[in-house]
Amino acid sequence: MTRLLLRYRRGLILSSTLLLSFVLMTLQVRSQSALADLTKHLLLTSVSPFLRIAAVSKAATVTLWNEYVDLRRVRLDNQRLREETRQLRTQVGELREMALETYRLIGLLELRNRVGSETVSAKVIGKDATNWFRTILIDRGANEGIQRHMTVVTAEGLVGRVVDVTALAARVQLITDPESTVGVLIQRSRVAGIAAGNQEGTVQIKYLPLMADVVIGDRVITSGMGGVFPKGIPLGRVLRSSRPTNGALFQETWVQPLANFSRLEEVLVLKQPPANDLPWGSGERLP
Numbered sequence: 001m002t003r004l005l006l007r008y009r010r011g012l013i014l015s016s017t018l019l020l021s022f023v024l025m026t027l028q029v030r031s032q033s034a035l036a037d038l039t040k041h042l043l044l045t046s047v048s049p050f051l052r053i054a055a056v057s058k059a060a061t062v063t064l065w066n067e068y069v070d071l072r073r074v075r076l077d078n079q080r081l082r083e084e085t086r087q088l089r090t091q092v093g094e095l096r097e098m099a100l101e102t103y104r105l106i107g108l109l110e111l112r113n114r115v116g117s118e119t120v121s122a123k124v125i126g127k128d129a130t131n132w133f134r135t136i137l138i139d140r141g142a143n144e145g146i147q148r149h150m151t152v153v154t155a156e157g158l159v160g161r162v163v164d165v166t167a168l169a170a171r172v173q174l175i176t177d178p179e180s181t182v183g184v185l186i187q188r189s190r191v192a193g194i195a196a197g198n199q200e201g202t203v204q205i206k207y208l209p210l211m212a213d214v215v216i217g218d219r220v221i222t223s224g225m226g227g228v229f230p231k232g233i234p235l236g237r238v239l240r241s242s243r244p245t246n247g248a249l250f251q252e253t254w255v256q257p258l259a260n261f262s263r264l265e266e267v268l269v270l271k272q273p274p275a276n277d278l279p280w281g282s283g284e285r286l287p
Helices: 003-005 008-032 034-115
Strands: 119-127 135-138 151-153 157-164 172-174 181-186 191-197 204-208 219-222 234-240 252-257 266-270
Touching: 003 135, 135 157, 181 234
Parallel strands: none
Antiparallel strands: 119 135, 119 266, 135 172, 151 157, 151 266, 157 172, 181 191, 181 219, 191 204, 204 252, 219 234, 234 252
């Protein structure tokens, strides 16, 4: 019995309090005796702390719930804003890439209009990963009329020539390839030589006479000799030149190519050699 009373003591106290309140209210209605007033006062005094605690608990619960709901809403808003930021950054990156591609294609279009002969634009889809051969793979082949030995250029200058062709792709030998040779002229002094690639990925002009007029910064263009590359295509600028004192007959001259092979993405294939020298202008464009 005692265990039951202890177990349900809270319910019994509450039930007793409510019953007593009901009795006192009944007595108050029927009689305004001093006993009723005293009892009522005692009852209010004993019940008030519980009512106050209940009110405070309710207010705290409401406040906590509202804060939880607000915090959850803030989290959802933050997630939504982060996702929108990610999407906007992706769109900005795509738009920047489109703008750069458009700039490059405009350069090729301007070059095509200046050349005045039949050309094919192509995208670079692969690069040789070894140091023995320096070639690129483009996405145009025999189906587009591409053939071996056709000249490949960019708006900046000479890239190389086609060496292998399939129906849908072609391999281009770069002018920096050790097996590549190009007849060139020092544009200012009109001195002729042969530009050849090397293992370092640079270009060296061979067979320039020892006393030839060559200075750093001179522009180098194709000479048209050899029947492969049309005359007048910019190849690069003289990077350094020296005259050996060991009895050599030729200068040692190195050239910095104008085409940026590390960032090569689109090229132009000349299907037919132009009738006149190619009008490249300065041969250089902003990156």
